[in-house]
Amino acid sequence: MKQRTIKKPVEAVGIGLHKGVPVKLRLEPLAENSGIVFYRSDKGITIPLKPESVVDTKMATVIGNDGVVVSTIEHLMSAVYSFGIDNLRIIVDNDEVPIMDGSAISFVMMLQEAGIEELNTPKKFMRITKEVEITDGEKFARLKPSEKIIFDFEINFDHPVIGREKREFVFSTKNYIEEIARARTFGFLREVQYLRSIGLALGGSLDNAIVLDDKGILNDNLRFDDEFVRHKILDAIGDMSLLGANFIGKYEAFASGHHLNHLLTLKLFKEHAYEIVEFSKEEMVFAKAFS
Template structure:
């Protein structure tokens, strides 16, 4: 299997979730072994997609470098991971990736429009070689060795629409598009009101998030009965992209979020719980097939 980029540049203009201002997003091809980088065109600053460049995880995963930041990268990076893209330049003219409809499906459509190009260099994977775990009271996130890519997530909210939800996701690009990509981010009305009072979530609306009051949802309907836990998997896939490679292993979590996911990626490197591998179709057919 060889490294991937996109065939041609594509761009879109969308609304930033927190500042509520338009943002132009442009995806550009990169050559082999370039990795994935963000570029703030308005600042002239490049920010590599690496754990050490994470500067905030409270409301979203935020990267920063030389005084410039890029916020809410997880939905876009979730789609980029799902297509197995290794080399990409992500150009923005503001400090947020546009929220689009609150899921990753718009980014899936952008990548389909751009097309996938295979390069000459072999693709590298990060294989988890020993279990690593981050815990915070009853919350946890863990990566375990496995011959496949799998996500197991459980959430438990004291809310009549959410409650306890579990989802086991066996990764492939097709499964991602069918089962995960359309799941939207969600928030509670009282939290949205507070965030707006401090100048955040100014771009949030029923068009780009599931909004819940104390009894139900304010949107017309859900896309999946368990859309909430599916979105948590969408986020986790995006956060795990910070490992720098498509990983081979089993991710499991209970009530995890961006902060625990970030600590987990750091711990993988701190504990040397990985190896970088490349292989032919004959050696690891299931992984190659997962990425089409």
């Protein structure tokens, strides 16, 4: 299996979740071994996608360089990761990736429009060789060896619409598009009201998030019965993109979020609990996952 980029540049404009201003997003192909980089066109600053670039995880995954940041990268990176893209330039003209409809499906459609280009250099995978785990009370996130690429997530919210949800997702690009990509981010009305009082979530609306009050949801309906845990898987896939390669193993989590996911990527590197592997198409059972 070879490294991947996109065949042609694609562009979109959307609203930033927190500032509520228009953001232009452009995706451009890059040559092999270039990796994935963000570029702030309004600042002339490049930010490489790697764990060391993460500067904040409170409200979203935020990367930065030289005091310049790009926020809310997880939905876009979830889609990029699901297509097995290794080399890509992501250009934004503000400090947020546009929220679009609160899921990853708009970014999936951009990548489908751009097309996927296979390059001449073998693709590298990160095979998990031993279990690593980060805990915070009952919350945890872990990576462990597996012959399949799996995301297993459980959440538990004291809310009548959510409650306890658990889903095991066996990864493939096709499964991602059908089962995960359309799951929207969600938040509670009381939190939205507070965030707006401090100048955040100004671009949030019922068009780009599931909003819940104390009794139910304010949106018309859910896209999936378990849309909440599906979105947490979407986020986790995006956060794992900071590893710099698609991993072979099992991700498991209970009530994890961007912060624990980030700490997990750092611990994986610190403990060197992985090996870098390349596969020919003939022996690569994972090639089907990205076809």
